[in-house]
Amino acid sequence: MAALEAERVAALGKQGTITQLLKTMGQMSPEQRQAEGPRIHGLRERVTTAIADRKAALEAAALERKLATETLDMTLPAEPRLQGSVHPVSQVMDELAEIFADLGFSVATGPEIEDDWHNFTALNIPESHPARAMHDTFYFPDEDGAERKMLLRTHTSPVQIRTMVTQKPPIYIIAPGRTYRSDSDATHTPMFHQVEGLVIDRGIHMGHLKWTLETFLKAFFERDDIVLRLRPSYFPFTEPGAEVDVGFSIEKGKRVIGGSEGWMEVLGSGMVHPKVIAACGLDPDEWQGFAFGCGIDRLAMLKYGMDDLRAFFDGDLRWLKHYGFSALDVPTLSGGVGA
Numbered sequence: 131m132a133a134l135e136a137e138r139v140a141a142l143g144k145q146g147t148i149t150q151l152l153k154t155m156g157q158m159s160p161e162q163r164q165a166e167g168p169r170i171h172g173l174r175e176r177v178t179t180a181i182a183d184r185k186a187a188l189e190a191a192a193l194e195r196k197l198a199t200e201t202l203d204m205t206l207p208a209e210p211r212l213q214g215s216v217h218p219v220s221q222v223m224d225e226l227a228e229i230f231a232d233l234g235f236s237v238a239t240g241p242e243i244e245d246d247w248h249n250f251t252a253l254n255i256p257e258s259h260p261a262r263a264m265h266d267t268f269y270f271p272d273e274d275g276a277e278r279k280m281l282l283r284t285h286t287s288p289v290q291i292r293t294m295v296t297q298k299p300p301i302y303i304i305a306p307g308r309t310y311r312s313d314s315d316a317t318h319t320p321m322f323h324q325v326e327g328l329v330i331d332r333g334i335h336m337g338h339l340k341w342t343l344e345t346f347l348k349a350f351f352e353r354d355d356i357v358l359r360l361r362p363s364y365f366p367f368t369e370p371g372a373e374v375d376v377g378f379s380i381e382k383g384k385r386v387i388g389g390s391e392g393w394m395e396v397l398g399s400g401m402v403h404p405k406v407i408a409a410c411g412l413d414p415d416e417w418q419g420f421a422f423g424c425g426i427d428r429l430a431m432l433k434y435g436m437d438d439l440r441a442f443f444d445g446d447l448r449w450l451k452h453y454g455f456s457a458l459d460v461p462t463l464s465g466g467v468g469a
Contacts, residue, residue: 215454282310294410330419368400397424
């Protein structure tokens with residue numbers, strides 16, 4: 131190929147022999163150009179074609195040699211080509227489903243547009259409760275067929291109600307999904323994600339609740355030094371109710387879950403109020419249960435070191451590229467949910 135290129139330059143380059151012949155045509159008389167022009171142009175075309183044909187032949191010969199000497203193992207797996215990332219919220223939802231599946235829980239879902247009864251009344255939330263105010267809740271102008279107000283659900287608790295109404299106990303479910311509240315700052319957004327858990331069975335007590343939360347948090351944060359503190363708190367749908375704090379420690383100047391250097395509130399919980407059980411058509415003297423709920427976005431922030439809730443919904447691909455997860459990383463307890 132190098133020798134062929136040298137011949138091309140010698141014949142057709144700026145100082146090439148054929149190029150020089152073309153230049154001499156400017157010094158010829160019209161009669162000479164008429165006689166010699168076709169011969170010179172024909173010569174250039176024949177040389178150009180010959181060089182192109184020879185180049186094609188040399189390239190084909192080189193390819194044949196390469197194919198004859200190189201081998202390709204078609205049984206080797208292809209290198210993965212990443213075409214996107216799993217959002218941290220989706221990753222955490224998968225982790226939660228994996229953890230609670232091992233504890234015997236199933237995943238339940240429900241509509242994001244709810245009616246007043248499922249979202250408030252059945253949960254023992256009175257008319258005077260602040261959550262029913264227009265400035266706290268996204269109401270729709272229309273009502274349903276039973277003249278109940280329609281709204282974007284403010285929590286995933288309506289899924290608990292729908293499950294208790296349609297499914298016979300015992301019930302062991304988690305309800306992850308989107309929720310909506312009229313609130314926006316560095317730690318609150320109008321739309322966010324929440325997961326709630328519900329257990330309805332015979333003989334259920336606070337000990338079962340505490341053990342479930344400890345087991346869940348140890349698996350999720352992948353630490354055995356998880357310490358919980360339950361503080362009495364009021365929720366209309368639980369009796370008694372408790373805020374759950376988890377111990378944290380300072381490692382390399384950062385606050386991480388685990389240890390007991392300080393306390394951080396992570397979720398709310400309690401025993402399901404007898405009025406809620408009765409509202410779903412169950413006998414509270416026969417069936418007892420506990421419930422808990424926390425923000426999925428907040429869990430992701432605590433586990434993966436994110437500091438602004440609003441970034442979850444900005445749609446910034448740079449953020450997602452930094453914090454996103456490979457679609458091939460399926461969370462399993464045996465393989466490590468945070469791998």
